[in-house]
Amino acid sequence: MERGYPSLMSLLMKQGGPSRGAAPVVGREVLVGPDPDICKVTGVMFAARREFLIKDISERTYYSILTTLGPTTLQQAMNPVASAWYDFSTIVEYDKAIYQSCHAKYPHILELVGAASAELGIGRVFHQLDTAELYAFLENLAKFHEQYQKYGQLTVERTPTGARMHYRDYPCYSPYFCISGNGFMLEAILRHGATEADVVETQCHCRGDHVCTYELTWR
Numbered sequence: 001m002e003r004g005y006p007s008l009m010s011l012l013m014k015q016g017g018p019s020r021g022a023a024p025v026v027g028r029e030v031l032v033g034p035d036p037d038i039c040k041v042t043g044v045m046f047a048a049r050r051e052f053l054i055k056d057i058s059e060r061t062y063y064s065i066l067t068t069l070g071p072t073t074l075q076q077a078m079n080p081v082a083s084a085w086y087d088f089s090t091i092v093e094y095d096k097a098i099y100q101s102c103h104a105k106y107p108h109i110l111e112l113v114g115a116a117s118a119e120l121g122i123g124r125v126f127h128q129l130d131t132a133e134l135y136a137f138l139e140n141l142a143k144f145h146e147q148y149q150k151y152g153q154l155t156v157e158r159t160p161t162g163a164r165m166h167y168r169d170y171p172c173y174s175p176y177f178c179i180s181g182n183g184f185m186l187e188a189i190l191r192h193g194a195t196e197a198d199v200v201e202t203q204c205h206c207r208g209d210h211v212c213t214y215e216l217t218w219r
């Protein structure tokens with residue numbers, strides 16, 4: 001393992017997006033569940049989006065996206081507080097605005113948004129595949145899930161070719177958010193040294209399943 005160099009952008013962005021292409025934005029969404037108090041995500045997600053837009057897209061695009069947001073989401077997008085909890089509906093509003101503004105030029109923009117979160121959270125880059133570290137990272141995601149979202153549970157299953165991540169008990173969900181999850185996991189795999197990474201969401205709350213399951217494979 002080696003300490004990474006500061007990287008200018010996510011590895012997913014460097015490789016031009018997911019090899020299987022952008023996931024289609026389909027399915028239904030529930031923005032506020034029966035208990036609105038738990039439909040919250042960490043402010044870190046807002047901080048990562050702000051940094052990504054300014055650093056990897058353009059400051060001008062970031063400011064033009066801001067003009068389309070409602071007052072609450074605007075405030076959080078401008079001054080994200082990492083330790084704060086924000087309504088799930090506001091991160092989805094933000095991601096829809098990012099998608100509208102950027103998807104013509106970057107078809108996989110939602111995956112890139114998720115990758116930027118992983119880039120920020122992991123930092124270092126492994127130069128050879130370190131499967132043990134990758135599993136440890138994925139298992140820590142499950143262990144510390146409640147630090148990222150106030151709802152849902154994550155379990156990780158090892159498979160012969162990678163891993164399977166199951167997100168259960170989601171009172172709120174949106175395909176915009178689920179797709180950014182693809183990018184987050186792709187970036188996590190690539191940063192742990194894999195040369196080939198693939199992630200597909202095989203089951204999804206947005207498509208009527210009772211779980212969001214991501215199939216991760218790597219080499």
Ligand SMILES: [Zn+2]
Nearest residue numbers: 178204205212
């Ligand atoms: Zn899903």
